[in-house]
Amino acid sequence: MAKTEKVKAPSWKEVVIGGINPDAGSAMKYNSGTWRTFKPVWSEEKCIQCSLCWINCPDSSIMIKDGKVCGMDLVHCKGCGICAAICPVKPKKAIEMVKEEK
Amino acid sequence: MSKKLLALTGNDAAAYAMKQINPDVVAAYPITPQTSLMEKFAQFVADGELDTEIVLVESEHSAMSACVGASCAGARVMTATSSQGLALMWEIVYIASSYRLPIVMPLVNRALSGPINIHCDHSDAMGIRDSGWIQLWAENAQEVYDNLLQAIRIAENSDILLPVAVNYDGFIISHAIENMYLYDDAEVKKFVGEYKPKYTLLDPKKPTTFGGFDLPDYYFEHRRQMADAMSKSAKVIADTAKEFSKICGREYKFIEGYKLEDAEVAIVALGSTVGTARAVVDELREKGVKAGLLKIRMFRPFPENEIADALKHLKAIAILDRADALNAVGGPLFDEIRAALYKKSTMPVVNYVYGLGGRDMGLVEINKVYSDLAEIAKTGKAKDLVTYLGVRE
Numbered sequence: 001m002a003k004t005e006k007v008k009a010p011s012w013k014e015v016v017i018g019g020i021n022p023d024a025g026s027a028m029k030y031n032s033g034t035w036r037t038f039k040p041v042w043s044e045e046k047c048i049q050c051s052l053c054w055i056n057c058p059d060s061s062i063m064i065k066d067g068k069v070c071g072m073d074l075v076h077c078k079g080c081g082i083c084a085a086i087c088p089v090k091p092k093k094a095i096e097m098v099k100e101e102k
Numbered sequence: 103m104s105k106k107l108l109a110l111t112g113n114d115a116a117a118y119a120m121k122q123i124n125p126d127v128v129a130a131y132p133i134t135p136q137t138s139l140m141e142k143f144a145q146f147v148a149d150g151e152l153d154t155e156i157v158l159v160e161s162e163h164s165a166m167s168a169c170v171g172a173s174c175a176g177a178r179v180m181t182a183t184s185s186q187g188l189a190l191m192w193e194i195v196y197i198a199s200s201y202r203l204p205i206v207m208p209l210v211n212r213a214l215s216g217p218i219n220i221h222c223d224h225s226d227a228m229g230i231r232d233s234g235w236i237q238l239w240a241e242n243a244q245e246v247y248d249n250l251l252q253a254i255r256i257a258e259n260s261d262i263l264l265p266v267a268v269n270y271d272g273f274i275i276s277h278a279i280e281n282m283y284l285y286d287d288a289e290v291k292k293f294v295g296e297y298k299p300k301y302t303l304l305d306p307k308k309p310t311t312f313g314g315f316d317l318p319d320y321y322f323e324h325r326r327q328m329a330d331a332m333s334k335s336a337k338v339i340a341d342t343a344k345e346f347s348k349i350c351g352r353e354y355k356f357i358e359g360y361k362l363e364d365a366e367v368a369i370v371a372l373g374s375t376v377g378t379a380r381a382v383v384d385e386l387r388e389k390g391v392k393a394g395l396l397k398i399r400m401f402r403p404f405p406e407n408e409i410a411d412a413l414k415h416l417k418a419i420a421i422l423d424r425a426d427a428l429n430a431v432g433g434p435l436f437d438e439i440r441a442a443l444y445k446k447s448t449m450p451v452v453n454y455v456y457g458l459g460g461r462d463m464g465l466v467e468i469n470k471v472y473s474d475l476a477e478i479a480k481t482g483k484a485k486d487l488v489t490y491l492g493v494r495e
Contacts (some may be wrong), residue, residue: 012323012330017263018202019324020301034369 028076033061036079040072046094047090053083053095103267105283105351112275114206115243115282116182116268117142121152121249122290125206126177129157129168133187134220135272136210140182150163161181162187166194173203174312174357176391178242178254181205184272185212187225198265199234199328203299204257205265207235208250211373211424211457212272220271221460224372224425227401228434230267233282236335237402240270241376245281245399248350252342254294259338262331269401270373273460285349293349340399356405358397359412361387365394366415367475370439371422372398375456375463382468393472398435413439414447417479420471422491424457432488452484456491467492 016022040061047069054062054069061077063070073081073096079100087093110118116139120128130140147154155177157168165181173179183191188209191377198205211227213219227237236256240246246268270276301310316324334354345355360376361383362368369379375399386393398405398411413419421440423433431437437451443451454471456461471491478484 009319010323012326015327016301017319017324017325017327017331018200018301018312019314019316019320020201021314022301022308024309024311 031075033075033077036100038079039100040078040083040095041098042072046089052086056082056086106287109279109281111277111279112246112270113139113242115247119247121146123154123254123294125154125180127155127172127179129159129165130181131159131162131165133184136182136184138142139175162190166191169205170198171203174303176299179205181302183206184210185214188226195230195233199439202263204263204459206253206257208265209267209269210272210276211269219459223458227269228425234262236406237265237371238268239399241375243280252346255342256339258297262338264331274374289349336403356400356408360395362394366392367418367479368394368416369420369446370396379468382465410442418475419451420475421453426455448485450478453488461492
């Protein structure tokens with residue numbers, strides 16, 4: 001999981017002109033997971049490693065290690081719930097949406 | 103310095119400047135009175151005289167969008183428009199300046215609808231006065247050509263990187279034929295130089311993002327940078343004019359006074375009316391009237407101090423606006439010049455809104471302004487702050 005960078009916001013003399021972003025792949029550094037009301041909670045025991053959650057995630061918030069799902073990237077997850085809805089495990093899904101506690 | 107004297111229209115002069123500049127990309131849509139410019143330029147390209155990529159689009163919104171895309175990709179880009187075309191570009195006009203893209207655009211001034219009108223006034227240019235575009239204004243075809251060549255250098259200066267609009271009056275300048283000098287291709291090529299963009303979209307070794315989302319945490323800083331570039335551009339415009347003087351033989355200023363030093367009354371104007379007013383000043387001087395004239399060549403950035411210094415010794419001033427702000431106070435030039443004079447002078451300053459939709463502004467009308475000024479200078483009082491000159495009562 002990428003860690004959000006906590007740096008002092010640059011002054012107008014420091015920011016790159018024109019709103020241009022010269023750093024490729026910098027979206028990883030931006031904490032866009034602040035909109036959520038519900039967060040996905042993943043259970044390693046119940047997971048059958050079908051990867052349906054990974055392929056359906058509209059962001060890239062299902063973390064994969066060695067070809068296996070290993071957790072949820074909550075820095076980028078917007079809480080849409082698609083992963084939980086798509087999870088085929090029965091009777092209880094391997095991903096559940098739980099109200100975010102601030 | 104080598105020059106050749108030719109008789110050309112203002113649009114031909116602009117097309118010739120664009121030919122010599124040889125931009126990488128031109129995206130444009132035809133609109134009166136700009137059309138003959140792009141026809142001429144397209145002919146140059148079709149004849150193989152230059153290798154510009156012309157993008158023929160379906161509207162001005164697309165024209166400016168294509169220019170923005172090409173400029174992000176690192177190309178030297180130009181377009182041209184008028185009136186409704188500019189109005190249709192409006193959204194992208196702001197995007198061009200905010201992405202800091204040095205696009206140069208002849209703006210052939212024409213009234214905005216409605217009612218529909220194709221003739222000259224300045225309401226189109228005034229519509230983008232707060233858009234972050236540098237604005238130069240030409241009095242005749244020669245200045246159209248000269249300003250365009252300088253505009254490329256100004257826009258592409260690494261401290262500035264703002265787009266430039268080169269304004270000239272529709273039909274009056276764009277379609278009338280004048281004698282003017284064209285400079286040698288090689289000299290112009292050397293002067294405009296090569297554009298080396300700092301960031302480009304098509305560099306696989308250094309991928310960059312243009313047009314990112316700029317929320318409250320960054321937008322203000324980027325606007326502040328634009329304000330800074332605009333204030334720095336005055337020096338670049340002056341330096342460019344100095345260098346250009348080696349080619350053209352005269353040095354362009356932000357503002358140009360005509361018989362102004364010893365004048366008691368003066369008018370201030372933009373565009374072709376300045377030329378007409380010169381003739382009136384000469385007539386009045388022969389009669390012993392101390393009349394003067396101030397031409398504004400650079401409207402953005404606004405040369406506040408230079409204008410105030412040039413005018414402060416007068417007894418009365420008339421500001422001529424070929425656009426009405428419809429703010430119930432007066433035209434845009436009037437507002438800004440009054441603000442420039444604040445604290446420097448308490449002299450009466452009056453406004454004349456004239457020539458809307460191509461209404462003629464002749465010697466008679468300008469004479470009327472000077473005779474009003476003589477009265478105001480004598481009494482120190484103006485009967486009307488704003489006069490609609492040449493409108494049927």
